[in-house]
Amino acid sequence: MLMVTGSQRAVVQACKARVQSPRLLSDFLSGRRQGTTKTAASPSSSLLFTRFEQRRFFWGFGKRVEESGLLCLPGLHKPPNFLQLAETAVRDAEAILKDANTSPGRPRVLVNALDSVSNLLCKVADSAELIRNVHPKREWRDAADQAVVRVSSFIDSVNLDETLYESLRSSENSSELGSLTEEEKIVLKNMREAMEQQGVHLTGDAKNECLFLLAKSTEVCFSITSHDERASRETPVTGGEGQDGSLWVEEKELLEAGISPEEVASLPRIGGASVLSSSPSAVICSLDPDGLVAQQLLYGGKNATLRQKVFEAQNRKVPNKEQGLLELLTCRQRLAQMRGYRDWKTFALRESVVRQPECVVHFLRKCVTMLEKGLVEELRALAALKADLRRERGEGDGETLGVLCPWDIPFLTSVYKDRHFRDVASEMQNFLSLQSLLDGVQVAFRSLFGLELHREIPLEGEVWHFSVLKYSVRDPSRKEGQALGTLYLDLFSRFPKNIPSAQFTLVCSKDLSYEREREWPVGGSLGKMHVINIEGFSETAPSTQEGEANQQKRPWQMPATALVSDFYLDPSAFPQGLPEDSRDREKTLGELLRTTRLNVSSAKTFFHELGHVTHSLLSRTNLQHLAGTRGAIDFVEFPSHLFEHFVTDPGCLKMFARDAQGNPPSEDLLGRFSKGRHLFGHLEAMQQVVYALADQAFYSIELSADGQSVQLEPGRLQKHIEESLGREAVLGETPRGVPSQGTVVDLVGLPAMTSFDHLVHYGGSYYCYIFCRILAAHVWKEEFSRDPWGREVGQRLRQMFAQGSLESSLRVVRQLLEDEKQLSLNHDMPEEIPLQPFLSELESSLPQGEEM
Template structure:
């Protein structure tokens, strides 16, 4: 079955009205192929991986299109294609004949003669089917399919609603006088009674939070940003996922999500988070005290409030002046040059811009890059979609389009992936935080493109999430480390990053506050997906919110602030925390994966010193937020 002679993306122009038709053709062809499945181990793996490959190419490309395409017709047709393929895959995952063929193949005398990768893929496929409820009676299997469909639709609707909410006029009314010099940017916004409506999460609202001396204006924006809306949708998703987990034999969705992870269970994740919290507390308290002293120096001796933090952090960081000054050396082009330099020096690979085929790109601003070896062989293709535009549903994400695979004719399928960002058009100087995000996603992309698996089933980022997050965090190092950053950060005038800015960048002020914010979001994720709602979603919202508040009891401290630590740090409500949809039960990985890159960095610098340091170090340090092996040992990993 050959559906994709080149790339699905190159066929957008002709397929616009036929997205679902292509998916339907693939599903019908897959049904025919699976109807004659072999019980010989290698033949069965080749068959299943081939069918999966064809279906994933369609579904993955359609998933990208429905999240980024500027035309609604494409989005609707792509959504229908995703649904068609997802429904079929759900049925296949509950096909008893196919499942029995896998069991026979795994227990056959020939199983030991196939490669370790083939054994792993076949075993993983069988276990995955068991996770989908293959062992269930027929009525329960049908229920499982319906729940999977409901989960996918709820997830997409929640993310779509988040986008519509942020694009709407909802926000905070603030005194026009509180904007100061920023008032020029408020033209065109709704105004009444000398007040202006700032859309929440807008660049202007963010600037007011950081720079306005008006505590009242900051309070209103803070409450608009952190307040909840449409929580019933999240509770509905929670109920569906908990029901699915129970059908699959797991105590909760968190247990299911962590079944193949390095930490293995919510208990170990909780242990890790508590260990991290105990290491972070002293540094956090010290940083909050600095902010309290800064507030007092402005003539306000009252305790810190949540709306004070962005303002005071901005003031204190300005004293270091590193972020604004370093931004002069960070442009989109300099980051691309950094990627070229990293891949060339470390891996001997070229990162080159390629000419796209007609109709291959979904917007004129999208760029196509190739990853090539020293013989000019194409190893992988990366599509970069960097800029903001109407219709984009994601701010920063990777979409795998084609995994690594050896085809039936012996040739290798070229991995393809896309990175999507939301840079404002016309912005030249980028923040260090965006540079971190950019390199984080580049790490995911490189992982996908350099995967040389025989089968696509577990290629690239299709592995367990806490392992998958390691390369992305490793690539963050190329921004965090001053020497690495200086190797490619160049101003528009061609000047390199000065030595004094390199030294200042190493200090990373207020890294403990940032790490604790991430830790508390991980706590939200764990608490949310270990809670079992009972009754209608609208009646359960308050109960879920109380459960989340209770989960923070272990993560409080006495400090120079009013209210709870969670209120101070301004965590978003579940309805605005989109990682609960994408990475439900696994958000801890972002914190967890700061540890290995730190250890690798230090091993490379000095292996002997690294060994001694691992015996004595804490989990966290001032520069990186994390280091050492304590969290690993306490979590039994």
């Protein structure tokens, strides 16, 4: 029906940590689209609970909300209040739906009622989704879980309400349909289709099968993505592996490989006394193949045998997880067919920018061709480096010294970057304090949009930790710099928060005048939360039939969002880590912002998430259903990739990057940074392409004739994907002119499918990252590169953000370009977006064999 949660993005971001790109527990959970959602609390959580998108706040800036509590939710002062708030929201939602059901054939009443119900429930559920991920106290996290489950169970029942479904159908056939705005028509259609995806229109055995498949899918997803899968590994007891899937390495080897004595001492072990105690007995340590020590061996260990051992352990299949993936695939393929689609990937792409799987594959194959030349140059540089390293160790001479193996690539790229870019990266980090980066955000808002980010002092009890920052987006052109949205920043590493980087939408843009006219109950005080009166509300959103009434003052719900990161503190400034509290909050926060300095990669991720944040905060839709980032994944990822350029473009960095003395980076440093910022970019991009093709191959496996399983023998999943990619030109071949053991796919790295959780989170849409990277590079070159802070292009970008995700297509993106350049983006052929600007970026950092 109407729900979609902001949770998805958080899960997605957690996935980024492992493979470089994300999306969430699972578009399939949402009957509708692949917005930004998150993992449900348990296998029983709601199927349509896919997109509350985090929202909340006070009812007007400058006014203290009576009883305002955590996140300005009214009355939320103690953990039990969360469930009470959820019960209030559910009660009022039932009343609104009752009113809607007594107005059959009146589409405007129905669509606004459903949007108000969704908005009301999301205010509670999205808040709870954030809190259960970030609050330091377990009782609050548990209470937030309960609120999520209560709201999601209600949504389950609404999604199967046959009376409501019939009202939606009759509304679409009503003579009053023409009086709706385009936004209302789109939302009405989406709501009806979402209910159908849950099987509300089916009867008898078909309905029972649909419900079973939905429940089974949720259960399997939860099982696959849980973190105890290592315990179910079945690995033979050989010299280097444990039955639990752990990796066995002699303690002495770890020390020789450069692992610190402290880290070695902390590992589980079997055998004699520790080498650290000068005992001659051998000690074998147990490593998690995906753990930090194993990663250190893979990326920094000079022992090739150990690297191979780690690589093979990481890529060993997990039989139980393979069975789970095939069960999930069976459920999804069958559900897609019941919904009238050929397969799951076709269903997943139905509202995307690229809407056909064949077009996705065509685009990815073009990328392979485009990247091949630069990839070969990068691999040759690595082969030469390997030969040099082996000569330095006295391992002889000859042509075989530089033969590349798959487990060499992480180590050699790390060594090359260390030799040629480490000094540059280290120098740049001195200029990338969090304060400098926030100054950069201010520059972007002021220059591009004519807006200000204003630091606010949170109300008592409003934030969950003293280190959480709060900003309001203000428009200086409006009376008293009227606030238009709110941003929370939870940036610093602390226990038990475990989110590398994620955006949580808390409140969405919405015109509240209709629900006020109908006098609907909207959660009591919840209905006043984060509301302002604003003139010209629909200055960018589609106009309604009321015409001039839109330009009068209307009650409007301001967007609110939270950005959560896990940045480590400067140990010299905070040797004990982040304090639990601070008597002088502002002084401590100032010190945190000044002393926390990010490397280039983290700064890039920070601005990536700020792209999502800005899309949410500047949304001006009349309904919340498609506000902000609630759209197709290959559309909503475009702004985030565009924003990365603000922290990788040397010209932009000059505007805000500052060292401790307030000095900008020198031209020499920026020049060296420019040459190395995309080092081994072809290799990284080709890896994303390989992963995307693997995603497509997985969802191309067909069902058996009886529809009860897929046409694949047990234990053959990995081989099937390898064979599929092996048939691709270039990928299945040995890289030309590069001494290597294996094909391009082998060297680039195809993960074990049982470790590739993106098959769950993306489900046929993993291509979105490389697609949006390339699209963003084209738009940046054409419109931003000459004047990144230009107000004219900034206003066009603001117009795009104002439309939220009402239309997820290239037609919207091309409006950023000047008239004569718009032809470069063909709405009907998105797979043909220009590749050259992205390729030029990568080519600027090809290995030169000289230090930068």
